[in-house]
Amino acid sequence: MDDLQAARVNGIRLAYRVAGDPGAPPVVLLPGRGADHTTWDEVIEPLAASWRVYAPDLRGHGQSEWPGDYSLESMRDDVVGLLDHLGVERAIVIGHSLGGVVAYLIAEEYPDRVARMVLEDVPLPVPAGQSVPERPADPFPFDWAMVEQTTDQRNDPGPAWLKRLGEITAPTLVLAGGAASHLPQHEVADLAARIPGAELVTIEAGHEIHKHRLEEFLSAVTAFLTR
Template identity: 30%
Template sequence: MTLVHDVAGDPGAPAVLLLHAGVADRRMWDGLAPALGGPFRVIRPDLRGFGDSPLPVGGPEYTNAGDLAALLDDLGVEDAAVVGASFGGKVALELASAHPGRVRELVLLCPAAPGVPDTEASDAFDAEEGRLLEAGDVEGAVRLNVTTWLGPDADDAAREALAVMQRQAFEVQLAADAAASAAGVPEPGPSPVEVDLAGIHVPTFVVEGAHDMDMLRACARHVAATVPGAELSVLEWAGHLPALERPDAMLALLLDVLRDDPTVHAP
């Protein structure tokens, strides 16, 4: 299947692929994509199970990296700078590992990453989210995610936008799980992709939010320390989703990094 996606900007400009967080969808980039579409060709997909991309039940195996490589093929894009937030950062690393020729640069905003142990805080979050969903309290689970993942600078509009996206993701994923259970087939989801951080050899810029959960802060530091030549920037104001918390500041940062401006790498 072809991922639902938006494309903006000059078709002849360098491509930038924006990968959303696991609590969001392609709409999380609404505050950044129009301005990025000036110097770049901006591609923002919904991964399967998020936004408008369905989560097929009982279909063939797939990987997120494979879906993205196929999307780039469909669009005639040889390679792209890949900006990934949270879960989207992990998917960006999977794409760079499985299809290295398709990635010319990585910008990872508070990425999830393999090889980092859970913490008391992350275990407590997972347990509470699971409890709420098991009880059928989707709205409670939505509120938990909004409260956990947005930092102190997020305004009411950002909180409402995240709630809308997270609610839709829960609805799509829970419906697919229920359909799989009724059909007696495994719950749908991507096949794992092995990520070799030390084997990634493209310019890599990693953002860590000072107000992020401890496990995610450790992920950012682990990626920056393991990918050869990676650069780490700690944003003292940021939580887990800086692109939603301060879109203007993140636009400045992304333009600096993606234009390879060595003078300013932080807002």
């Protein structure tokens, strides 16, 4: 695995990990809220055998810049800006949780940039009725303002986000974490039903499928990507 790199994107520093043959088809891994590229450590090496893998830290996370503005639209545009920086016209986009919301916002707004999409236990864009979690006392590797602002957007998502799921053209795999996940699984199933042609696979692993059932996660993803 190569060293962490960085790009100037939309006026901020975006850090990302890269691995695999530069000539291989590109895959972008987008982590969930509060996580960074290291959440994918066990995923990157197996995927890098067949794909060029890019794993960015979203703004406000890890070693990317913490600018104070954390709309999901800005995260979406950061990823597209990173693709521009890398000279990547189209990529496979794999997103977990909040990273999956960013992924489907890319597929809605920039359909030509997404070759295929995998959504790992990702919420439907409907009002979530969440409260901001209690701020931890210990230092944490993300900006707390990001938690506050993304909670606001989970409670009041963009009005077009739900409708535009039906306009997504990228072949899509939706992975559901099953009964142990904190996300309502009927909403994950509804997400899959709204994306044309999307496939829904449930892996009883809880919210972090790639952490708790790595082999099943990789099997489902690689089967979908190579079909």
